[in-house]
Structure formats: C-alpha cells, structure tokens
Amino acid sequence: MNKLSKLLSAVLILFVGSHSSLAQTNVSASSSQFRMCIRTMQSNIDEQIRYSNALRYFSAVHCTTAQLQDACYYLSNDVNKYNLARAAYPNVIDHQNFFNIYDSFTRLSYAIRLYHDTQERDELMYMENTYQLDGANDIDSKFNLLIVKGDLLLASNKFDEAIEAYAEAMELKPRNSITQQKIIEVNNRRVELTNSLAEEKNREQVFYRLLRQGDAELIANQFERAINFYEQAMNLIPGNPIAYKKIKEANQLKQEYVDVMVVDCQTDENEFSHIIAAIKDKNYSSEMRELSKTYISKKCFSIGQYKEIVGLFRVDDHKLEIIKYFYDFMDDTSKMYEFRNVFAYSSTKSKLDEFLLSKE
Known part of the structure; x- marks a missing residue:
C-alpha cells in the first residue's frame, strides 16, 4: 500500500x-x-x-x-x-x-x-x-x-x-x-x-381512520366533530398536508352552511310536533338525549321550542346537558338565563350560571 x-x-x-x-x-x-x-x-x-x-x-x-x-x-x-x-x-x-x-x-x-x-x-x-x-x-x-x-x-x-x-x-x-x-x-x-x-405503519392506519371518521361527520354536517377528528389526525402526522386541507375545507363548509341557515331558519309547529313525538317514542333517556341533539344540530328552534324539548326530561342533569348542547346553535344566547326556571334544584341553576359565565 x-x-x-x-x-x-x-x-x-x-x-x-x-x-x-x-x-x-x-x-x-x-x-x-x-x-x-x-x-x-x-x-x-x-x-x-x-x-x-x-x-x-x-x-x-x-x-x-x-x-x-x-x-x-x-x-x-x-x-x-x-x-x-x-x-x-x-x-x-x-x-x-x-x-x-x-x-x-x-x-x-x-x-x-x-x-x-x-x-x-x-x-x-x-x-x-x-x-x-x-x-x-x-x-x-x-x-x-x-x-x-x-x-x-x-x-x-x-x-x-x-x-x-x-x-x-x-x-x-x-x-x-x-x-x-x-x-x-x-x-x-x-x-x-x-x-x-x-x-409508523400503525400510526398511518390510525391517521387515515381518523380522516374517514371526520369525512363521515362532515357528510352529516357535523362540522365541529369533523374538525376534531381532522385535528387529531394532524397531530398524529403533522407533516402530512391532507388533514390540514380537510380542516380548511370543513371550516369553509361550516361557514357556508351557517350562511344558508341564517337566511330563513325556523321549524314550523307541525314539523316540531313530529319531532317531539319522535323523541318521546324513545325508551331510554340516553336515546332521547341523542335524538334531541341530532335535531338540534340540524334544525332551527325558537326559545319556546327549546324549552319544550328540555321539558321532556325529568332529571336536572339531563336538562342541563341538553341546554349546554344547544347553546352554540342559538341565534340569541342572551336569553339563556330563562332556562334557570326549568330546574328543580338550585345547585343545577348554579351550574348553568357557571356555564354561561364561562361563555362570556
């Protein structure tokens, strides 16, 4: 060498x-x-x-x-x-x-x-x-x-x-x-x-499963749920642009949906009576709450109609759950204080007060 x-x-x-x-x-x-x-x-x-x-x-x-x-x-x-x-x-x-x-x-x-x-x-x-x-x-x-x-x-x-x-x-x-x-x-x-x-393969499988779940929620106009799934996917694989694009798309569709609904959004009494009947037909309170949330997310109700839906439930905690849920769907949240009267216990009224204060 x-x-x-x-x-x-x-x-x-x-x-x-x-x-x-x-x-x-x-x-x-x-x-x-x-x-x-x-x-x-x-x-x-x-x-x-x-x-x-x-x-x-x-x-x-x-x-x-x-x-x-x-x-x-x-x-x-x-x-x-x-x-x-x-x-x-x-x-x-x-x-x-x-x-x-x-x-x-x-x-x-x-x-x-x-x-x-x-x-x-x-x-x-x-x-x-x-x-x-x-x-x-x-x-x-x-x-x-x-x-x-x-x-x-x-x-x-x-x-x-x-x-x-x-x-x-x-x-x-x-x-x-x-x-x-x-x-x-x-x-x-x-x-x-x-x-x-x-x-990594497992992470990728979970990533695409979350995207599919988000897509399913998006089809049902459940925009917040869809965005939540997309955000989970993005956190899982930050460098993948698919989730980011889907979040952007979901936010755009959400705004378009809101714009359309604001034009003339109301539920007439005849349709509302059918909704009440459908909720009452459920055998369990949990099923009633889930169906109520489905209607709330897709329909526009007046204060009086919201009160009637809440009145279907006997337990204060179940009433509070429904009230908290429809808060984001109400056009005028300034009247939420009126729902204090639906509760039997002062402790539940205090919980509603705390919730409303947290939203200010």
Whole structure:
C-alpha cells in the first residue's frame, strides 16, 4: 500500500469511526418522546426556538425519516431544515427512505446540498473503502477497513452484508471484542428498525381512520366533530398536508352552511310536533338525549321550542346537558338565563350560571 493510500485509509477510518461512535451513544426514542418534541415545536412561535428544540432532540436519539419530516414541517427556513436534517442523518435508522426528506425544502438547491453531504458522501466513502480493501496487505489495515465497511453497510441498513464484513474481520482477529459488539449492534438495529416501521405503519392506519371518521361527520354536517377528528389526525402526522386541507375545507363548509341557515331558519309547529313525538317514542333517556341533539344540530328552534324539548326530561342533569348542547346553535344566547326556571334544584341553576359565565 503506497503512502497516499495509507493516508486515505487513515482518514476514512477516523471519519467513519467517529461518525459511528457518535451514533452508538444515542438511543432509540419512544413515540411519546417524539410527540413531546413535536408538541414543544407546536407551542413555540419563534422559528429558532423550534429549530433548537428539534436539533437537540434529533441529535440525541435514533429516528425515522418520517419523524424528521414531521419536525421539518414546523420549520419554514430552508437553512434550518438543512442543518437539522444533516445533524440527524447519522441517527436516521431508515436511510433507504431518507430521500423523502428532500421534499421538505422550498428550494431545490438545499435538497441537492443535503444529498451531497449525506447519502452521496456515504456512497463515495463506501467506494473508497472498497478500493482500500483491495490494496490492503497487512492484517491491521484490513481489519480496520472491514470494520469501516461494516459500519457503512449498517448505516444503509444492509444488515446481512454488515454482519459478513464484521465476521470477516473477526476471522482476522478472533480475540478482538469489537467485532462481536458490532454484530450485536447490527441485530439491535435490525429490531429497532422493524419496531419503528411497524409503529409508523400503525400510526398511518390510525391517521387515515381518523380522516374517514371526520369525512363521515362532515357528510352529516357535523362540522365541529369533523374538525376534531381532522385535528387529531394532524397531530398524529403533522407533516402530512391532507388533514390540514380537510380542516380548511370543513371550516369553509361550516361557514357556508351557517350562511344558508341564517337566511330563513325556523321549524314550523307541525314539523316540531313530529319531532317531539319522535323523541318521546324513545325508551331510554340516553336515546332521547341523542335524538334531541341530532335535531338540534340540524334544525332551527325558537326559545319556546327549546324549552319544550328540555321539558321532556325529568332529571336536572339531563336538562342541563341538553341546554349546554344547544347553546352554540342559538341565534340569541342572551336569553339563556330563562332556562334557570326549568330546574328543580338550585345547585343545577348554579351550574348553568357557571356555564354561561364561562361563555362570556
């Protein structure tokens, strides 16, 4: 091996060795830790604080590309996204998916720059390692280069090939404990990746289930419930734009619906009598309350009609439940105090007073 080759080999081993040891000191983060990181980013309006929190988190734990994408969603500055992604790269356990992070950038130049500094660099290092191995003659050099080769393969999640490289190094130095530790690390990383990807798949399934539930509520003009489901989905996968678009759509439809209803919204006495009869036909109070809420959400009632609906219930708590529910559907909430007289107990009247005060 000539002098230049030895120098390149030494640099390669030093660089990858430090890169590998840094990653090994980090641990796998639980989903709750990741959600805490995202919530911290959500709660800060300052871009630099969000970036600093994310950088601290992703520099300390193993993560998936999807998690890194979620964090980048809360950063608007491409420089911050680039620095975060580059710092997190050694800890990303699914390098085969890392190309997805490039979509997070507004400017293509930063995506290209990140590729050069991460994935392309690893490819060049692997090529250099292969070149050095072909020319290695002494046991020490070949052993070190095989360890580097295993580290590079492990970084790309080529687990079986990494084990082969470490096993070949073990044959050269059977008593060296590094190779056994490296093989254990490969198996641990394989399990970690499998678990993380399974968790992400489950998270994605829950995400789309919440979207479907929101869609069903939206069809029924239950706008608040729909938005609630969409918001749950957005919190689950912040970087996915689908939930955000659905929330925006639901709010628009809600406003359009309100505008239409305000034009001429009333329920004539004939129709109202049928509604009262339908509620009375229910066998249980819980069923009566659910049907009442359904009508309240879809129909427009006068104060007198609301009072008649409330009068169908005997228990104060059930009356209060209905009154609280239709508060948001009333055109004139200033007359809500009139419902104090429907209660048998002063304690329930006080609860209504507290509720009305909380709405002011």
